[in-house]
Amino acid sequence: MLYGANDIVLPSGRPLVDLDVMRTLARQAREHAYAPYSRFKVGACLLSAATGRMYTGCNVENSSYGATVCAERNAILHAIAEEGVVGVEALVVVSDDDPPAPPCALCLQVLAEFSRPDTRVILFSVDGKCVEYSFAELLPNPFIFPTMRQ
Ligand code: THU
Numbered sequence: 001m002l003y004g005a006n007d008i009v010l011p012s013g014r015p016l017v018d019l020d021v022m023r024t025l026a027r028q029a030r031e032h033a034y035a036p037y038s039r040f041k042v043g044a045c046l047l048s049a050a051t052g053r054m055y056t057g058c059n060v061e062n063s064s065y066g067a068t069v070c071a072e073r074n075a076i077l078h079a080i081a082e083e084g085v086v087g088v089e090a091l092v093v094v095s096d097d098d099p100p101a102p103p104c105a106l107c108l109q110v111l112a113e114f115s116r117p118d119t120r121v122i123l124f125s126v127d128g129k130c131v132e133y134s135f136a137e138l139l140p141n142p143f144i145f146p147t148m149r150q
Pocket of ligand 1: 035038040041042058059060061068069070071072101102103104107
């Protein structure tokens with residue numbers, strides 16, 4: 001079951017989640033974060049369910065604070081730009097926080113459109129602490145447009 005984007009067809013086999021690779025890519029993306037205001041750098045790496053391809057994102061802040069884009073939304077937008085509508089198999093986020101920071105509510109709502117309740121969300125701190133949630137644990141009741149409900 002997908003929360004939204006209900007024309008996604010999942011392959012019979014799911015891609016393997018290589019946490020080491022995803023964490024490395026998220027850490028590298030975090031190095032590219034543009035965060036001169038908060039100094040809080042975040043990196044993300046998302047795994048496409050249909051293709052097994054991985055897409056990264058970092059936070060990009062702006063003088064007009066509300067224009068800031070979080071790492072997680074950057075990653076999902078990056079994925080869609082590259083391969084069209086995607087289903088998210090797994091998302092890795094790296095931040096310098098303890099416990100490791102989860103995606104904000106706005107990012108969860110955006111991700112819900114392309115995620116399943118059992119999509120894996122794995123959070124790392126830069127010093128290696130790790131916490132894992134299912135998507136539904138982080139956002140049990142996303143808003144879903146009526147015509148997109150299954
Ligand atoms: N940030 C993210 O990139 N992801 C989140 O889920 C939480 C917050 C960024 C936005 C902003 O650049 C900085 O962290 C502080 O809020």
